[in-house]
Amino acid sequence: MSTPHEVRTVTGEAELRAALTLFRQCLHGEAPSDEDWPRAYGSFDRATVLGTYDDTGIIGTLTANGSVLALPGGKVVPMDAVSRVGVRPDRTRRGVVSAIMRAHLEGTSAPIATLRATEGTIYRRFGYGVATRFRSTELNFAKARLHDRAPVAGDVRLVQDMDEVRRLVPELTQRFGTARTGGITMSEGYWNMVLGREKTMRLAIHEDGFAAYKVVELPDGHYAYEMKVRSMFATTPTALATLLKFLLGIDLVRTATFDGRPVDEDLELLLVDPRAVTYKDFEDETWLRLVDVPAALAARTYGDAEPVVLEVVDDLLPANSGRYVIGPDGAERTDRSAQLRLGVADLGAAYLGDRPLSQYAAAGLVDVLDPAALPAADRLFLLDRTPWCGTYF
């Protein structure tokens, strides 16, 4: 590999602290304080950190958190959750992050990497595509009431003690976070950092899901509060309705915002007045990169349709380039002629089944060499349920 910047693994506590400081400063934030550092240090418990240095110190960094990803068909595979990417502002636009991205993709053993992007125009060139999307849901408590047929059943236990909240969140996300395609898990050290400074996080736990939320006083309110639901996983419709009923029953709350919800979670169907719900902030969630295309294609299951031959183009990791036959029984390399051709970023985008390949083709992102293959590819790749992650990192 020849790049103008040498990339190496960041090792030891002092170097990790410098890397995190650099990243936070790149996002216009503060260096970790002495008080925060132990938890921040602990958050590297399953991470590989890369850095680029010059004679002024560290100038670029990337963290690859060892994680897992739930695939169509239910398999859960190793995945690098890439975060804390930053280049010092006096060293940008000279290829530093390109060198680090390449080093990460060439060095990792995970077949898939995902990230959350600060900007929409950076990561496609490295082979990442938008594989899941989310939106926020706002509920007006004055109007929001479940109708009589909503499937409410089972008890909800409330946990208010922060030590117990910190202990339970990693366990609960482990249990429920990968139930849906696109779900991931994060390490205990990561959660310890995220929840370390929280003082008023509450947990509502049902046997098939949970909600983690805060209730904050409205600035101009007199005993008027707003609920912020940071995380909610409901693996059954009953868990969703029951958790919702519990949250709506909390006194003094005027509105609730549920962050980062699945785009097919239509809460109005559970309510008497559908106008109690407003959806907003529809955005990209998971950017996904197939690092090892043959392994990743073989790891998911496919729908029922005639097999299709895809030609994948990957300029950054050329070993991935080539033709693959994909059918109900799986996927493997083939010498047969290609029917559809697409770049690895668009394959990553379509991989979890968020949108049909025909939509990418209509946008000019898939070359259709044999039109008969397109409806078959749609049936092979699509899921009965929109993929969604729900865990921010």
Ligand SMILES: CC(=O)SCCNC(=O)CCNC(=O)[C@H](O)C(C)(C)COP(=O)(O)OP(=O)(O)OC[C@H]1O[C@@H](n2cnc3c(N)ncnc32)[C@H](O)[C@@H]1OP(=O)(O)O
């Ligand atoms: C997963 C995460 O952690 S998201 C957080 C990402 N970090 C940030 O947003 C912090 C602030 N920004 C930065 O630290 C840096 O500007 C980075 C990391 C975004 C880019 O680093 P750089 O070293 O400048 O990128 P590099 O020089 O390798 O550029 C690669 C290409 O991306 C383009 N590019 C880089 N940054 C941007 C940007 N912000 N917007 C659009 N294009 C960009 C470059 O123009 C270049 O294009 P080219 O290949 O066509 O010439």
